Amino acid sequence: MILKGKAWKFGDSISTDLICPGRYFHLRSNLPELAKHVLEDADQDFASKMAEGDFVVAGNNFGLGSSREHAPTIIKLAGVSAVLAKSFARIFYRNAINVGLPLLECDTDKIEQDDEIAIDLATGTIHNRTKGIELKAHPLPKAMLNILNDGGLLAHIEKHGDFRLD
Amino acid sequence: MGKTLAEKILSEKSGQDAHAGDIVIASVDVAAFQDGTGPLGVRQLQKMHLEKVRAPKSILFIDHAAPSPRKELSNDHMLLRAFSKKTGALLSEVGDGVIHQRLVESHAKPGDVVIGADSHTCTSGALGAFATGMGSTDVAIGMAMGKTWLKVPETFRVEVKGDFPPGVYSKDLVLYLIGMLGADGATYKALEFGGRAIEKMSMEARFVLSNMAVEAGAKTGLIASDRKTKEYLRLRGRIRDWRLLRPDKDAKYERVIEIDASKLVPQIAFPHTVDNTRSVTEAKGVKVNQVFLGTCTNGRIEDLKIAARILRGRQRAPDTRLVVVPASREVYLSAMKSGLLEVFVRAGGIVMGPGCGPCVGVHQGVLGDGEVCLSTANRNFRGRMGNPEGFVYLASPATAAYSAINGEISDPREFFSKGKRKTIRKTVKKGKKR
Ligand code: SF4
Numbered sequence: 001m002i003l004k005g006k007a008w009k010f011g012d013s014i015s016t017d018l019i020c021p022g023r024y025f026h027l028r029s030n031l032p033e034l035a036k037h038v039l040e041d042a043d044q045d046f047a048s049k050m051a052e053g054d055f056v057v058a059g060n061n062f063g064l065g066s067s068r069e070h071a072p073t074i075i076k077l078a079g080v081s082a083v084l085a086k087s088f089a090r091i092f093y094r095n096a097i098n099v100g101l102p103l104l105e106c107d108t109d110k111i112e113q114d115d116e117i118a119i120d121l122a123t124g125t126i127h128n129r130t131k132g133i134e135l136k137a138h139p140l141p142k143a144m145l146n147i148l149n150d151g152g153l154l155a156h157i158e159k160h161g162d163f164r165l166d
Numbered sequence: 167m168g169k170t171l172a173e174k175i176l177s178e179k180s181g182q183d184a185h186a187g188d189i190v191i192a193s194v195d196v197a198a199f200q201d202g203t204g205p206l207g208v209r210q211l212q213k214m215h216l217e218k219v220r221a222p223k224s225i226l227f228i229d230h231a232a233p234s235p236r237k238e239l240s241n242d243h244m245l246l247r248a249f250s251k252k253t254g255a256l257l258s259e260v261g262d263g264v265i266h267q268r269l270v271e272s273h274a275k276p277g278d279v280v281i282g283a284d285s286h287t288c289t290s291g292a293l294g295a296f297a298t299g300m301g302s303t304d305v306a307i308g309m310a311m312g313k314t315w316l317k318v319p320e321t322f323r324v325e326v327k328g329d330f331p332p333g334v335y336s337k338d339l340v341l342y343l344i345g346m347l348g349a350d351g352a353t354y355k356a357l358e359f360g361g362r363a364i365e366k367m368s369m370e371a372r373f374v375l376s377n378m379a380v381e382a383g384a385k386t387g388l389i390a391s392d393r394k395t396k397e398y399l400r401l402r403g404r405i406r407d408w409r410l411l412r413p414d415k416d417a418k419y420e421r422v423i424e425i426d427a428s429k430l431v432p433q434i435a436f437p438h439t440v441d442n443t444r445s446v447t448e449a450k451g452v453k454v455n456q457v458f459l460g461t462c463t464n465g466r467i468e469d470l471k472i473a474a475r476i477l478r479g480r481q482r483a484p485d486t487r488l489v490v491v492p493a494s495r496e497v498y499l500s501a502m503k504s505g506l507l508e509v510f511v512r513a514g515g516i517v518m519g520p521g522c523g524p525c526v527g528v529h530q531g532v533l534g535d536g537e538v539c540l541s542t543a544n545r546n547f548r549g550r551m552g553n554p555e556g557f558v559y560l561a562s563p564a565t566a567a568y569s570a571i572n573g574e575i576s577d578p579r580e581f582f583s584k585g586k587r588k589t590i591r592k593t594v595k596k597g598k599k600r
Binding site: 013015017018021022023025026027028029030041060061064065066067068069070072073087089090091094095098099141143152153154157158162163165166 | 189191202203205206210213214230231235236238239241242245282283284285287299300301302303304307311313315317349350353354380383385439526527528532545547548549550551552553554
């Protein structure tokens with residue numbers, strides 16, 4: 001599957017508090033409403049500016065902090081098709097795969113704000129069409145690839161009735 | 167080949183000879199939700215028609231927004247209560263306390279696999295449990311199936327020797343360590359704390375270390391189960407839950423970090439990241455609008471005792487609010503009986519019911535624009551206390567209490583150095599006479 005969209009650039013250490021602020025705690029059972037505030041404390045107007053299919057592109061340790069699965073869930077719900085970062089925090093990584101949000105670990109210094117990007121998820125190839133360069137993402141561990149390919153953890157368990165990771 | 171604590175526990179729980187790097191399916195002893203992550207987890211199970219619990223201890227904690235400040239959250243709480251009734255999952259109600267404090271007091275035990283939909287679930291690692299934070303869906307599946315998948319982590323051994331100087335605590339040690347490793351320095355790894363200083367340390371102080379393991383990115387923070395662990399469980403009528411659990415002498419560590427506690431100084435994590443730590447002397451003079459004493463990191467009885475020792479007979483600075491939140495009902499009762507709560511109230515503070523309190527910005531002490539909070543919590547991310555325009559500094563209970571008196575970040579070692587303590591006593595007496 002090829003994903004196409006524009007890059008929205010963020011820095012290092014984008015915490016789950018920046019992605020899904022605690023002050024909207026009361027909206028956690030109202031995900032569409034919560035999604036309107038996605039990444040609000042990192043970029044106030046992100047949710048209104050981005051278009052369906054765009055990418056979040058960040059530096060190191062994206063998603064550090066709390067275990068709130070709402071963070072990757074609302075990134076996906078807002079229409080972001082994948083997150084690209086130099087590295088991801090552990091719990092966020094696992095949550096994103098569980099909810100079916102693709103993550104790509106790559107050298108994001110080669111991507112700037114507004115660059116047009118195309119991604120081949122199957123091969124992990126990232127094509128920066130604005131700059132005319134190609135990047136390679138680190139492949140997902142097999143266990144996670146299986147879960148992502150099934151469409152997330154719920155779908156994985158529903159399909160196999162158990163964990164089928166190898 | 168020898169095994170680390172993580173490898174030992176995950177071998178037992180998966181029934182295979184597990185080593186770092188292996189993927190295992192491990193049985194789950196404790197699966198926990200809190201009120202911020204539970205509703206999503208419960209709905210996932212409803213979606214799958216999997217509304218049952220197989221983990222021996224499946225528990226729902228109402229602590230983050232307790233009591234509820236708004237109707238949406240009240241409705242979330244209702245959903246959790248209904249799930250508990252339907253499935254038999256245990257319910258920890260408003261006022262019972264913070265998930266991690268409740269888990270160590272009454273549920274987690276050495277050798278367990280504990281998964282919780284809260285990143286600081288690693289706290290139970292101090293009891294010698296493989297305890298780790300996950301998201302709602304992972305915990306929901308773990309709760310319903312009684313098992314989960316895990317990658318066996320490589321371990322960083324943190325070997326601590328020496329005696330802590332007066333005014334320096336395990337919080338300072340762990341802040342120092344996180345500053346050294348960086349917020350992602352231990353991502354995917356287990357931290358394993360050991361050495362003479364850890365052996366001598368109280369369980370309460372050990373919990374602080376394990377609690378904050380995740381702030382260096384770690385999956386869990388383990389400590390061997392020893393006599394201190396035994397005594398802690400015995401005092402709670404849980405002697406049967408104890409067992410000796412140590413890493414093998416020839417265990418293989420990815421990295422060994424040695425720290426001499428006697429060389430440590432009080433640490434402050436500056437806004438807006440936990441690894442932005444510096445010595446307290448560099449923060450001296452930063453004006454503080456609110457001091458927050460509490461949370462799953464430092465809201466235990468030992469913490470309240472240290473703070474009360476400093477605040478007894480003294481007053482908070484006029485422009486500095488003091489918010490105290492005991493971490494659990496047990497802590498609250500104990501602080502009540504020993505008169506600590508009175509100390510805080512007389513010092514001009516407010517004592518609130520057990521729970522997370524202002525830690526995550528939902529209620530009870532949200533910061534104003536530009537305001538500074540000195541907190542004993544584990545996180546200071548931008549917006550953490552409900553306002554992206556606020557500034558959160560992290561410190562030990564001693565630093566927090568001493569700073570509350572001075573109205574600015576202050577070095578608690580001053581309090582413990584003899585000459586200074588005399589002057590403090592004098593001022594107190596004078597104050598009383600007047
Ligand atoms: S006290 Fe703070 S860090 Fe601990 S569980 Fe509650 S919100 Fe999380």
